[in-house]
Amino acid sequence: MSIELTHEEILRYSRHLLIPEVGLEGQEKLKASSVLVIGTGGLGSPVALYLAAAGIGRIGLVDYDVVDASNLQRQVIHGTARVGTLKVESARERMLDLNPDIQVDTYNEPFTSENAMRIAAEYDVLVDGTDNFPTRYLTNDVCVFLGKPNVYGSIFRFDGQASVFYAREGPCYRCLFPEPPPPGLVPSCAEGGVLGVLPGTIGTIQATEAVKLLLGIGSPLIGQLLLYNALDMEFEFVKLKKNPNCRVCGPNPDITEPIDYEQFCGVPGHDGDEGSAGADWDITAPELAKRLKHDHLKLLDVREPHELAISNLPGEVNIPLGTLAARLSELDSAEEMVVFCKAGTRSTRALELLVSAGFKKVKNLKGGINAWARDVDPNLPVY
Amino acid sequence: MPVLKIPTPLRYYTEGQAEVSIEGADVGAAMRDLVRQHPALEQHLYNGSGELRAFVNLFLGEHNIKDLQGMETPLQAEDTLRLIPSIAGGHRR
Numbered sequence: 001m002s003i004e005l006t007h008e009e010i011l012r013y014s015r016h017l018l019i020p021e022v023g024l025e026g027q028e029k030l031k032a033s034s035v036l037v038i039g040t041g042g043l044g045s046p047v048a049l050y051l052a053a054a055g056i057g058r059i060g061l062v063d064y065d066v067v068d069a070s071n072l073q074r075q076v077i078h079g080t081a082r083v084g085t086l087k088v089e090s091a092r093e094r095m096l097d098l099n100p101d102i103q104v105d106t107y108n109e110p111f112t113s114e115n116a117m118r119i120a121a122e123y124d125v126l127v128d129g130t131d132n133f134p135t136r137y138l139t140n141d142v143c144v145f146l147g148k149p150n151v152y153g154s155i156f157r158f159d160g161q162a163s164v165f166y167a168r169e170g171p172c173y174r175c176l177f178p179e180p181p182p183p184g185l186v187p188s189c190a191e192g193g194v195l196g197v198l199p200g201t202i203g204t205i206q207a208t209e210a211v212k213l214l215l216g217i218g219s220p221l222i223g224q225l226l227l228y229n230a231l232d233m234e235f236e237f238v239k240l241k242k243n244p245n246c247r248v249c250g251p252n253p254d255i256t257e258p259i260d261y262e263q264f265c266g267v268p269g270h271d272g273d274e275g276s277a278g279a280d281w282d283i284t285a286p287e288l289a290k291r292l293k294h295d296h297l298k299l300l301d302v303r304e305p306h307e308l309a310i311s312n313l314p315g316e317v318n319i320p321l322g323t324l325a326a327r328l329s330e331l332d333s334a335e336e337m338v339v340f341c342k343a344g345t346r347s348t349r350a351l352e353l354l355v356s357a358g359f360k361k362v363k364n365l366k367g368g369i370n371a372w373a374r375d376v377d378p379n380l381p382v383y
Numbered sequence: 384m385p386v387l388k389i390p391t392p393l394r395y396y397t398e399g400q401a402e403v404s405i406e407g408a409d410v411g412a413a414m415r416d417l418v419r420q421h422p423a424l425e426q427h428l429y430n431g432s433g434e435l436r437a438f439v440n441l442f443l444g445e446h447n448i449k450d451l452q453g454m455e456t457p458l459q460a461e462d463t464l465r466l467i468p469s470i471a472g473g474h475r476r
Contacts, residue, residue: 132471133469133471156391157392159391161470176467177438179436180469181436192392227465227467237445238446238467239447240447241447241450326423
């Protein structure tokens with residue numbers, strides 16, 4: 001690809017060329033540069049769209065997921081007609097429609113310790129638009145090993161965080177978070193939800209930072225963490241410093257190549273057996289339906305109260321997971337009980353809590369009330 | 384009295400409260416007061432040896448208390464402490 005802009009490109013990027021900080025030279029710089037976007041979901045959508053529009057010459061997309069109807073509330077790069085198709089292909093098509101002059105490389109595979117260094121080595125900047133801790137730590141470590149900036153963003157409900165972790169000039173993600181939270185403490189967006197516009201705000205900030213880094217202009221978010229709250233419309237910043245004991249970017253690192261991140265985080269980074277507490281503890285929705293015809297089983301719903309308006313089971317008892325530990329006295333350990341939530345993740349945590357408190361006659365509804373809606377009662381919606 | 388801002392994911396354990404007034408001459412004392420008011424937070428914030436877990440960051444104003452005097456950082460009545468947890472986003476666990 002020639003770095004010199006064609007007449008068509010000069011017209012396309014004229015609003016950039018008018019800014020002295022970008023100009024012709026800057027736009028040619030963007031054309032010669034490359035960005036790897038990890039994840040083409042909520043954050044990846046605006047990142048990929050704006051980087052494509054800005055004329056980044058080569059953009060890589062890593063994702064192995066397919067577009068789901070429940071993605072479209074926030075993953076604006078995809079469309080209704082693309083439900084069921086590969087996210088990287090859906091995104092690529094939209095990006096090339098927006099800007100046919102760029103190159104979009106697709107990696108329809110999980111980002112893992114085996115392929116991450118090879119894939120990332122080809123790009124100038126990485127953008128972390130992932131949805132899980134193992135991939136976040138992997139992305140960070142790979143950026144430290146390769147000396148590349150990691151444009152970070154993460155979201156939950158109304159809260160967002162953004163930063164640039166660039167170990168050559170400041171702290172890395174591990175300097176701030178040496179270890180991930182214990183599994184189950186921090187709810188995922190599937191359990192806790194996320195405002196659809198929120199990844200738009202944070203992803204757009206990530207795209208901004210990527211463009212600034214590539215152009216070498218302004219003050220990037222290196223050594224600063226942006227905390228955004230959409231509900232109160234608050235943007236706040238805190239200062240981050242390099243941790244002298246950091247295991248990857250400190251002076252005496254003991255992690256010098258990608259490790260087993262799923263083991264490190266205690267959770268699968270990629271599709272595990274979601275919604276299952278293990279064969280000994282699970283009961284499937286059809287099995288439960290059969291048992292309920294003859295036996296009395298207590299149905300313990302550990303979702304938040306407002307979720308009951310979406311779907312519920314007759315006779316259920318609702319104790320949200322967050323309050324369960326304090327309300328164990330309301331439950332009778334002699335009674336047979338089936339614990340459920342939306343899809344089985346929170347109920348697995350609840351089951352662990354109950355078992356550790358001495359409850360023995362407890363089961364987890366595998367796949368949650370959504371599995372019940374799919375396999376037993378189609379009158380209930382899946383959400 | 385100093386105030387501690389509670390991030391959304393941890394509000395499960397503070398009955399939804401976004402801010403908690405906490406009493407204490409230093410950060411350590413104030414955090415003990417927080418856990419006294421909301422015992423469900425304890426297991427999430429502290430490890431078995433009674434130390435703050437590594438994924439929990441406490442900021443006083445814009446500074447990490449690790450860059451100040453740690454748990455012995457003195458607190459003034461008008462101070463705002465902030466808990467910054469790691470959030471992963473997304474739809475998997």
